[in-house]
Amino acid sequence: MTATDTSRFSEIYRRSLQQPEEFWAEAAAEIDWIKPWTRVLDDSRAPFYRWFAGAQLNTCYNALDRHVDGGRADQLALIYDSPLTGSSTTYTYRELRDAVATFAGALADAGVQKGDRVIIYMPMVPEAAISMLACARIGAIHSVVFGGFAANELATRIEDATPKVVVSASCGIEPGRVIAYKPLLDAAIDLVEAKPDRCIILQRPQLEAELQPGRDISWADAIAAAEPADCVPVEATDPLYILYTSGTTGEPKGIVRDNGGHAVALKWSMKNIYDVNPGEVYWAASDVGWVVGHSYIVYAPLLHGCTTILFEGKPVGTPDPGAFWRVIEEHGVSTMFTAPTAFRAIRQQDPEGEHIARYDLSKFRILFLAGERCDPETLHWAERKLSRPVIDHWWQTETGWAIAANCMGIEPMPVVAGSPTLPAPGWDLRAVDAEGNEVEPGQTGALVVKLPMPPGATPTLWNADERFRSTYLMSFPGYYQTADAGFIDDKGYVFVMARTDDIINVAGHRLSTGAMEEVLAEHPDVAECAVIGPADELKGQLPVGFLVLKAGVDRPHEEIVAEVVTMVRDRIGAVAAFKTATVVERLPKTRSGKILRGTMRSIADGKEYKAPGTIDDPAILSEIDVALHEIGYPQTAAAEGPSA
Ligand code: COA
Ligand code: AMP
Numbered sequence: 001m002t003a004t005d006t007s008r009f010s011e012i013y014r015r016s017l018q019q020p021e022e023f024w025a026e027a028a029a030e031i032d033w034i035k036p037w038t039r040v041l042d043d044s045r046a047p048f049y050r051w052f053a054g055a056q057l058n059t060c061y062n063a064l065d066r067h068v069d070g071g072r073a074d075q076l077a078l079i080y081d082s083p084l085t086g087s088s089t090t091y092t093y094r095e096l097r098d099a100v101a102t103f104a105g106a107l108a109d110a111g112v113q114k115g116d117r118v119i120i121y122m123p124m125v126p127e128a129a130i131s132m133l134a135c136a137r138i139g140a141i142h143s144v145v146f147g148g149f150a151a152n153e154l155a156t157r158i159e160d161a162t163p164k165v166v167v168s169a170s171c172g173i174e175p176g177r178v179i180a181y182k183p184l185l186d187a188a189i190d191l192v193e194a195k196p197d198r199c200i201i202l203q204r205p206q207l208e209a210e211l212q213p214g215r216d217i218s219w220a221d222a223i224a225a226a227e228p229a230d231c232v233p234v235e236a237t238d239p240l241y242i243l244y245t246s247g248t249t250g251e252p253k254g255i256v257r258d259n260g261g262h263a264v265a266l267k268w269s270m271k272n273i274y275d276v277n278p279g280e281v282y283w284a285a286s287d288v289g290w291v292v293g294h295s296y297i298v299y300a301p302l303l304h305g306c307t308t309i310l311f312e313g314k315p316v317g318t319p320d321p322g323a324f325w326r327v328i329e330e331h332g333v334s335t336m337f338t339a340p341t342a343f344r345a346i347r348q349q350d351p352e353g354e355h356i357a358r359y360d361l362s363k364f365r366i367l368f369l370a371g372e373r374c375d376p377e378t379l380h381w382a383e384r385k386l387s388r389p390v391i392d393h394w395w396q397t398e399t400g401w402a403i404a405a406n407c408m409g410i411e412p413m414p415v416v417a418g419s420p421t422l423p424a425p426g427w428d429l430r431a432v433d434a435e436g437n438e439v440e441p442g443q444t445g446a447l448v449v450k451l452p453m454p455p456g457a458t459p460t461l462w463n464a465d466e467r468f469r470s471t472y473l474m475s476f477p478g479y480y481q482t483a484d485a486g487f488i489d490d491k492g493y494v495f496v497m498a499r500t501d502d503i504i505n506v507a508g509h510r511l512s513t514g515a516m517e518e519v520l521a522e523h524p525d526v527a528e529c530a531v532i533g534p535a536d537e538l539k540g541q542l543p544v545g546f547l548v549l550k551a552g553v554d555r556p557h558e559e560i561v562a563e564v565v566t567m568v569r570d571r572i573g574a575v576a577a578f579k580t581a582t583v584v585e586r587l588p589k590t591r592s593g594k595i596l597r598g599t600m601r602s603i604a605d606g607k608e609y610k611a612p613g614t615i616d617d618p619a620i621l622s623e624i625d626v627a628l629h630e631i632g633y634p635q636t637a638a639a640e641g642p643s644a
């Protein structure tokens with residue numbers, strides 16, 4: 001099972017690293033190219049690598065038109081299933097191609113040309129996928145912003161991407177409430193200098209938006225006037241999209257995805273990792289605002305000729321914890337992909353799996369989980385209740401597809417709970433110490449990927465080559481730093497244990513504690529603050545804020561806490577799930593002034609902790625323990641310390 005033995009998987013894996021150009025050129029035969037490449041891998045600007053240099057293609061053509069021309073015109077391409085609105089719609093490949101071509105025409109009418117950016121701020125409606133594909137069709141670069149982000153986050157992305165057009169909707173729908181999107185969009189545009197020329201707004205019946213004359217146009221009016229637009233050739237190395245993701249500060253990173261490498265890698269992954277065949281129904285229960293939604297709701301299933309499902313609902317409460325099984329039965333899903341947190345939510349409400357037994361899941365073959373560490377309990381519960389393989393796999397917005405997976409279409413490997421199995425073909429993964437030396441099997445280190453990364457991985461950050469280099473490539477020259485820590489055991493199995501930066505993972509959503517601290521620090525009464533992400537049974541982690549108040553502030557602490565909670569919701573968004581903060585006298589720091597967030601997290605998690613030898617004053621840790629206890633965390637016993 002390691003990369004050195006003789007299994008079929010090992011052979012393929014070895015070949016992908018030893019002969020990457022031949023390997024990926026073969027995979028690229030599955031894509032229709034307008035012009036062939038001059039070089040499979042262009043390393044002339046290393047450490048910036050480009051795949052399929054010189055080639056031209058159109059991603060939308062590969063996702064839609066070629067299936068229409070190739071016999072899938074009447075097969076369902078997309079099923080929209082929305083328990084939140086009580087509606088559902090289907091699109092055949094022909095219908096989806098036509099809808100996309102028409103909206104592409106509408107974008108062109110709004111002045112969008114090849115290379116222009118379009119921001120898409122939409123809920124989980126078919127028009128979100130249609131907008132993405134329409135951009136791809138005319139060579140525009142889309143940047144989808146998740147609907148749970150507030151105006152300020154949207155503004156940061158508009159400022160950086162400088163879109164010509166923003167596509168949005170009048171509202172999103174969450175259980176029990178309708179969220180007006182238009183005021184958020186208007187507020188975001190007010191905040192930015194480079195205003196978009198045009199906003200195209202999908203009016204939803206649940207709440208219509210007021211349109212600003214001269215700038216806004218409704219989706220219906222935009223398409224009524226539009227002529228269908230054809231696919232335009234783009235370079236394989238041209239950006240298909242930018243997807244902003246949390247960094248360690250409030251300034252998000254614009255992850256760039258190219259057209260050629262992305263199409264090749266995603267098409268390859270469908271059979272080799274997910275073991276899905278064209279014509280089957282593939283369902284990623286995520287959101288188009290995240291990378292999982294980009295890769296596995298929109299692009300990969302369509303590139304592969306599958307039927308994809310766009311689900312506007314939740315694993316529980318829409319209406320019950322049987323929602324996933326209902327969708328699987330009703331639409332004949334063969335493969336499902338979601339985050340472990342969704343299964344924790346289902347298990348909490350239906351521990352015996354009684355809802356599972358109510359549905360016919362005969363077409364359902366494999367469940368894939370990713371987005372956060374999959375705890376063994378959740379994995380085993382899902383295995384027991386579903387009696388099917390449950391496959392953890394590990395990846396990031398930056399990588400676009402799995403770094404480590406059990407490649408079910410090549411050769412299923414034994415599942416080891418807590419491990420996303422082996423590095424996937426193309427990924428030369430190592431665990432290294434602080435000096436960049438490989439550590440022994442089983443020893444924890446920084447997880448890094450030897451360059452070049454395979455096709456589909458981000459080639460750089462939008463307008464920020466130097467930030468790309470300094471964030472990902474400088475710490476370990478010749479390697480991409482995943483910012484995850486973990487180990488690789490003697491069988492080659494990968495274990496991803498923790499982030500090495502200030503990113504936390506809340507319900508499978510990647511969030512920056514640094515960004516939250518920036519918001520807290522703006523409160524007029526706050527002198528100093530820290531945000532950590534203790535473990536949470538349902539969401540994996542939940543943020544908790546610590547506030548040190550300015551001298552002389554004597555307002556009730558509950559008031560200040562309530563204010564900072566509102567500030568984070570208003571500035572970052574509901575998705576931050578920031579609901580808990582506490583006031584403390586001081587924060588634990590090293591003598592050089594570094595806040596000991598890791599130790600604070602151990603205390604919150606009820607783990608035995610040792611005061612680091614560099615701590616300024618160990619007594620502060622008991623104060624933190626007491627403060628956490630007061631807001632519901634168990635009290636922890638400090639180990640003998642301080643440590644050396
Ligand atoms: N637009 C606006 N608000 C949104 C939103 C969106 N698209 N998505 C989430 N929110 C809001 C929620 O309503 C919630 O608001 P509240 O504080 O008023 O309750 C808040 O953001 C936090 O959302 P979330 O952390 O998702 O919590 P939840 O209680 O609504 O749902 C789960 C919990 C586990 C059911 C849900 O997170 C889930 O299904 N996650 C797994 C799938 C997934 O999306 N993974 C992502 C990557 S694969
Ligand atoms: P995102 O970029 O939002 O997809 O988040 C990526 C991060 O989520 C990774 O760097 C990991 O920290 C975490 N992650 C995703 N999948 C897994 C997994 N299967 N196991 C452990 N952590 C994961």
